[in-house]
Amino acid sequence: xxxxxxxxxxxxxxxxxxxxxxxxxxxxxxxxxxxxxxxxxxxxxxxxxxxxxxxxxxxxxxxxxxxxxxxxxxxxxxxxxxxxxxxxxxxxxxxxxxxxxxxxxxxxxxxxxxxxxxxxxxxxxxxxxxxxxxxxxxxxxxxxxxxxxxxxxxxxxxxxxxxxxxxxxxxxxxxxxxxxxx
Numbered sequence: 001x002x003x004x005x006x007x008x009x010x011x012x013x014x015x016x017x018x019x020x021x022x023x024x025x026x027x028x029x030x031x032x033x034x035x036x037x038x039x040x041x042x043x044x045x046x047x048x049x050x051x052x053x054x055x056x057x058x059x060x061x062x063x064x065x066x067x068x069x070x071x072x073x074x075x076x077x078x079x080x081x082x083x084x085x086x087x088x089x090x091x092x093x094x095x096x097x098x099x100x101x102x103x104x105x106x107x108x109x110x111x112x113x114x115x116x117x118x119x120x121x122x123x124x125x126x127x128x129x130x131x132x133x134x135x136x137x138x139x140x141x142x143x144x145x146x147x148x149x150x151x152x153x154x155x156x157x158x159x160x161x162x163x164x165x166x167x168x169x170x171x172x173x174x175x176x177x178x179x180x181x182x
Contacts (some may be wrong), residue, residue, distance in 0.1 A: 008147025014113055016166040021118025022077040028059070029082045033115050037085070037157070040111035044104040052093035053101050056086040056143055066142050067154060071127040071135035075154070077120055082158040084122075086139060088149045098125070101152040108155050118160035124151040 034057060041055055058064055059082065067086075068079035078084055087105050089097035105121060114121040127135040139151045 001041040006094075006116040013166075015112060016169070018110060018113040018119075019164035019167070020120045021156075021158070021160050021164065022120055023161035024077075024080050024082060024118060024156075026080065027082060029072045029117065029157060029159070033117065034083060034157075036115060037108050037111045037117075040107040041085070041087075041104040044107045046049070046100045047094055047096040051100070052089040052091070052092040053104050054088050054090070054149070055104075056088065056145075057083060058086060058143075059083040063142065067139065070129060070138040070142070070154075071122075071124065072130045074127075075122050075135075078122060078156050080156065080158070084157060085126050085155045086143060086151060087153045087155065088145055088151050090148055091150050092148050097150070098152060103154050106157055112155075112157055116160075119157055121154045122154040122156055124153055 038055060038057070041053070044053075058067065059159070064081055064084060065079045067084060068076050085108060087101045087108075089101050091097055094100060109119040109121065124135045124139055129135055129138055136151045137143065139154070140149070145151065
């Protein structure tokens, strides 16, 4: 086995411990932590370095409550999050905005875990609210997002109410790995 440096070893531990967190303590997150998480997003790779993403930080409890009903299922946790980062893209800038925003979203989640915070991806793209209205339209109206932008996700953030079990490496699906050809 090749020698693994300290950073890489810690990165695998970070991946093992990053679990979706849907239960938060209610404690606020300091400004420096939010900036650290945003820095991770802004450092994300982007196709042709076009960086079509933009981020809206929401920490107002009433707005978080409104976001929690922006889609029929899976957004309720936003009501109790300390903050959320809405991930949007100017769809006129890049044809790979979905991929770029997805990478930025997971980088934010990894940064949150690095700080000991919990996070959860809330899918908005292609989702509907309880009345069948497009979740993207709901979030755009709530946050005054311009027409050419599309909402991919919302990353919920907060202090973890409880620690989840780390990923069990014995459950890695090595049979999904192919070499050279399928």
